[in-house]
Amino acid sequence: MPGPAPDGVPEPASDGVPAPGTGTEDRPAPEPFPPSGTGPAPCPPPETGPGAAAAVPDAGLRHLLDRAVLVEERVRRAVDARQQTDPAPDDAFRGLYLSDEAVRRLLDHGRTLATPDAADAAAHAEAERRADTAPPSRLRLLTHDFGLTELDLEILLIALLPDLDDRFESFYGYLNDDVTRRRPTIGLALGLCGLPAADAAARTRLHPRSPLRAGGLLLVEEPDRPFLARALRVPDRVTAHLLGDDTADPRIADLLTPHADIPGVGDPAPLARALAGGVHLAYLREEQGGAGTALAGAALTRSGHRVLGLDLERLARDPGPAEAIRVLAREARLTGAGLVCGPIDALAADRADVLRQVADLPLPVVLTGRLPWDANWSTRPPLLLHAPRVEPADRAALWLHAYPEPVPPALDVPHTLAPFLLAPDQITRAARSAAQSALLDGGELRAEHIRAGARAQNAAGLDRLARRIEPAVGWDDLVLPPDHHAQLRELTARARHRDRVLGEWGMRPGGGRGRGVTALFAGDSGTGKTMSAEVIAADLGLDLYTVDLATVIDKYVGETEKNLERIFSEAAGINGVLLFDEADAIFGKRSEVKDAHDRYANVESAYLLQRMESFDGLAILATNLRANLDDAFTRRLDLVIDFPVPDAEQRRVLWERCLGRTLPRAADLDLDFCAESFELAGGNIRSVAVTAAYLAAESGAPVSMSDLIHAVQREYQKLGRLTLASEFGPYMELLAG
Numbered sequence: 001m002p003g004p005a006p007d008g009v010p011e012p013a014s015d016g017v018p019a020p021g022t023g024t025e026d027r028p029a030p031e032p033f034p035p036s037g038t039g040p041a042p043c044p045p046p047e048t049g050p051g052a053a054a055a056v057p058d059a060g061l062r063h064l065l066d067r068a069v070l071v072e073e074r075v076r077r078a079v080d081a082r083q084q085t086d087p088a089p090d091d092a093f094r095g096l097y098l099s100d101e102a103v104r105r106l107l108d109h110g111r112t113l114a115t116p117d118a119a120d121a122a123a124h125a126e127a128e129r130r131a132d133t134a135p136p137s138r139l140r141l142l143t144h145d146f147g148l149t150e151l152d153l154e155i156l157l158i159a160l161l162p163d164l165d166d167r168f169e170s171f172y173g174y175l176n177d178d179v180t181r182r183r184p185t186i187g188l189a190l191g192l193c194g195l196p197a198a199d200a201a202a203r204t205r206l207h208p209r210s211p212l213r214a215g216g217l218l219l220v221e222e223p224d225r226p227f228l229a230r231a232l233r234v235p236d237r238v239t240a241h242l243l244g245d246d247t248a249d250p251r252i253a254d255l256l257t258p259h260a261d262i263p264g265v266g267d268p269a270p271l272a273r274a275l276a277g278g279v280h281l282a283y284l285r286e287e288q289g290g291a292g293t294a295l296a297g298a299a300l301t302r303s304g305h306r307v308l309g310l311d312l313e314r315l316a317r318d319p320g321p322a323e324a325i326r327v328l329a330r331e332a333r334l335t336g337a338g339l340v341c342g343p344i345d346a347l348a349a350d351r352a353d354v355l356r357q358v359a360d361l362p363l364p365v366v367l368t369g370r371l372p373w374d375a376n377w378s379t380r381p382p383l384l385l386h387a388p389r390v391e392p393a394d395r396a397a398l399w400l401h402a403y404p405e406p407v408p409p410a411l412d413v414p415h416t417l418a419p420f421l422l423a424p425d426q427i428t429r430a431a432r433s434a435a436q437s438a439l440l441d442g443g444e445l446r447a448e449h450i451r452a453g454a455r456a457q458n459a460a461g462l463d464r465l466a467r468r469i470e471p472a473v474g475w476d477d478l479v480l481p482p483d484h485h486a487q488l489r490e491l492t493a494r495a496r497h498r499d500r501v502l503g504e505w506g507m508r509p510g511g512g513r514g515r516g517v518t519a520l521f522a523g524d525s526g527t528g529k530t531m532s533a534e535v536i537a538a539d540l541g542l543d544l545y546t547v548d549l550a551t552v553i554d555k556y557v558g559e560t561e562k563n564l565e566r567i568f569s570e571a572a573g574i575n576g577v578l579l580f581d582e583a584d585a586i587f588g589k590r591s592e593v594k595d596a597h598d599r600y601a602n603v604e605s606a607y608l609l610q611r612m613e614s615f616d617g618l619a620i621l622a623t624n625l626r627a628n629l630d631d632a633f634t635r636r637l638d639l640v641i642d643f644p645v646p647d648a649e650q651r652r653v654l655w656e657r658c659l660g661r662t663l664p665r666a667a668d669l670d671l672d673f674c675a676e677s678f679e680l681a682g683g684n685i686r687s688v689a690v691t692a693a694y695l696a697a698e699s700g701a702p703v704s705m706s707d708l709i710h711a712v713q714r715e716y717q718k719l720g721r722l723t724l725a726s727e728f729g730p731y732m733e734l735l736a737g
Contacts, residue, residue: 059134064242066127067139068164070120071157074192075171082175138242145333146215151193152205158189159218159232163239186220187228197228216330237327241334251327255318257309259340261298262398262424265291266388272302274383275338275364281380282366283344283373284387287514288572288616289395289421292368292387296340305364306337312358313346321354329361342368344377352377370572392418392499395427399450402431408445416450418496419540420575421616426457433457451541454575458543462570465563466545466578471538478535479646479653479682480528487641488532491519492539494638495577495618516615518636520583522626523643526683529622530581532643537577542618545571546579561607571617583621584628612636646682651675654682658689664702670731677727678712688715709734 131137136144143153161168162183169182176185186206187197195202204210212218217238221231237249248256271282286292297307310328318324332339339358344367347355352374359365359378373384390398396414400407407413422430434453438445462468478485494501494517502508502515521529530546537544552563571578609632612619623629626642634640646654652675659665680688691711696703709731716723725732 058244059131060137060139061244063127063131063134063137064139066130067124067153067157068161070123070127071154071161071192072168073120073123075161075168075175078175078192079171138244141336142217142242142334145336146217147211148217149205149211151195151202152210152212154193155189155205155232156212156218156234158184158192160234160239160242163234163236181231183221183231183233185228186230186232189232190228203227215333216326235330237330238334246335249327249331252324252331255311255314255324255328257311259297259307259309260425260428261301262291262294262428263401265294265298265390265394265398265424268295268298268302271295271299271366271383271385275299275303275305275366279383280362280364281359281378282383282385284366284368284385285372286368286370286387286423287389287421288370289389289423290368290387291390291424293340293342294424295387296366296368300338300340300364300366303338303364304336306335308332308335308337308339310339310341310358312341312343312355315354315358316346316351321351322357325354325357325361329363332361332363338364338366340366340368344369345371348374348377389499389503390422390424390427391504395420395422398424398427399431402428403445404432404435405445411445411447411450413450415496416447416541417454418499419542419618420451420454421499422454422457422575426454430454430457448541454541455543458574458576459570462545462567462574462576465567465570466547468576469534469537469544469546471534471542471544473531473534474538475535477657478528478532479650479657480532481644481650484641484643487639488536491517491639491641492536495536495540514614514616516612516617516619517638518612518615518619519621519639519641520626520629520634520637521620521622521641521643523624524645524681525624526681526686527643527645528682529643530579531682532641533577533579533620533622536618536620540577540618543574543576544579545574545576546581564608564611568611568615571615571619574617576617578617578619580619580621582623584623584625609633609636645679648675651678651680651685654685655689658682658686659692659703660689663689663693664696666702666704668705669703669708670705673729673731674708674712677729680712680715684715684719687718688712691715705731706734 131140139153142148148156162172172184172188173179173182175188176182184192186203190197190199190202193202205212206218206220208214213220216235219233219235221233223230240247271284274282282296284290284292284296293309297309300307308328308331315321315324328339331337339361341358344355347358348369348371355377356379359367359382360380367382368387373382375381392414395417399413399417420430430450430453432453433456434445434449437449437452441449475485478488480488498515498517508515521532523529534544547567552560552567554560554563567578612633613636621629621633621637626640652671655671655674659671688708688711691714692703692707695707695710699707709728712728713723713735723735728735
């Protein structure tokens with residue numbers, strides 16, 4: 001590409017006066033930033049004299065363009081000066097090779113660039129005077145927030161011009177004597193600023209730790225080249241910001257979480273005062289359903305900052321977290337934002353170095369999480385606070401505020417939401433999810449829609465450690481004595497009102513005890529322990545998680561405790577009922593220490609005693625052998641319910657329900673005899689009914705008494721019981737047949 005000819009250098013656009021010696025004094029000056037073919041048209045070029053303010057409505061953008069024009073003037077003079085000593089300005093191949101004349105010129109004269117003069121100083125003063133009469137421009141705010149000097153700003157503008165006006169690619173290629181080098185180099189930038197290449201102080205402004213580079217405002221590319229030949233480029237995000245675009249950098253778009261002001265989640269004023277007073281790091285420790293994130297966002301807003309939410313779980317999975325943190329810091333500084341980052345639990349264990357990089361950023365950072373603060377996570381001490389939990393009344397108010405439609409008067413939202421420990425952002429999403437479910441079902445909101453929306457906020461981590469059961473039974477499906485029904489309802493009431501009793505009324509103070517509810521279901525197999533847990537979960541609107549002991553017990557010392565800790569930690573992040581079936585296997589009695597095995601077994605039990613005390617959820621222990629459980633567990637339990645073997649009357653009801661309404665029955669079924677003669681638990685009766693149904697399906701006839709008798713015989717064989725004539729009575733002959 002040939003370089004610009006002497007008569008082809010564009011005229012200065014600020015006042016229409018051509019550069020001296022160009023031979024184009026009679027030609028009008030072109031606009032410095034002509035409209036591109038697509039996108040919104042840029043603002044017109046800045047003008048001097050009366051009416052200038054009306055030419056560019058955006059005063060902040062006008063300041064940028066005024067300063068850019070000053071750089072353009074210098075580039076014009078540099079091109080003109082180069083042409084005065086250029087031996088072959090019309091050479092079509094210049095920039096692709098070095099002629100003997102060009103080498104001689106470099107030896108004799110070096111590179112000739114125009115330096116700033118008195119006219120530049122006057123134009124600079126005028127541009128700044130105009131900027132003084134308007135609100136601070138983005139260019140000025142960037143200069144202040146990143147601690148830039150005037151030289152830094154000049155270098156930034158020199159590097160920025162090719163992204164504002166593509167003519168400067170040609171100009172810089174010409175000045176670089178290389179048509180392939182269309183960005184300014186360090187040497188060219190220093191020359192345009194009137195500084196010698198050996199100026200140590202000037203070169204320091206381009207050090208990796210200088211404000212320009214450390215702040216991510218300027219990239220120095222081609223590191224393999226000599227220092228002065230390295231190209232300068234302004235990242236697209238910085239250019240877009242200076243032009244008025246606040247769209248986040250795509251590099252971090254997936255790491256950011258939206259922030260919305262949520263009223264009624266505590267008092268943000270104290271934290272806001274601290275942030276406004278210069279505190280740059282705070283840690284809000286919260287429990288399940290805590291308002292740490294919402295409180296941090298409200299405090300940052302009150303202290304005069306915008307809010308950027310960072311999901312640390314996504315950052316932990318990012319392949320280049322250091323780069324992402326640098327881009328995030330630049331984004332926050334460009335927009336005057338503070339960071340709300342959580343949960344720190346995602347980084348604390350394995351990525352503490354990444355957490356330290358976030359905590360040490362030179363801007364307001366508020367971290368949230370459930371772990372106690374570790375001093376090694378930051379080089380500066382944080383302000384430590386406890387984030388309040390969203391109490392039931394506030395929980396319902398937030399939900400009603402987020403729900404887009406009027407709620408039916410008969411619907412008791414506070415009562416329905418009481419069992420769910422939700423953070424403010426989860427409450428908002430739960431309300432929207434309920435609205436979608438109601439719309440799917442015809443538009444009328446019901447309690448099950450509210451519960452489904454709340455359950456949808458559960459994390460999936462516990463699903464890998466326990467089996468999730470969606471409850472499909474209710475109180476009418478339970479066949480138990482009245483007192484046992486009452487005890488189960490009491491347990492449900494404890495789970496529903498624990499926030500009020502243990503939180504607002506403070507009925508469990510001190511000792512690090514949580515707000516959890518724990519119960520023991522003891523009884524023979526098949527007496528209804530698991531089904532009762534499912535009924536409780538259904539009444540509360542929660543999912544039931546059955547812990548698989550195969551994922552817990554480990555032969556290696558300490559591994560069982562680690563597995564249990566993972567379960568309790570994941571359970572703290574979900575709203576569900578945790579069921580430990582066959583609990584005596586892991587909650588057994590401590591014994592006298594006779595060998596190392598006994599000692600480690602006692603350590604395991606002691607750990608469980610402490611962990612159960614601090615658990616915040618609803619846990620049910622089910623066992624067939626209550627006597628095998630440690631007595632210390634009993635003291636920590638809220639309720640112990642012994643499930644009896646059903647009597648004849650209850651067995652009659654069980655027979656009727658287990659056979660169901662749709663199974664075809666023969667006329668000879670004698671359920672009264674079955675209830676009186678066969679002492680079976682509910683689980684066994686259900687197994688007999690299923691076996692009889694298979695027999696009927698095979699024969700193609702309705703379920704008959706013969707099918708039931710054969711099914712009972714098979715169940716007795718499983719249980720190891722004898723088939724006695726005294727039990728089977730007149731139906732014994734059906735077995736012989």
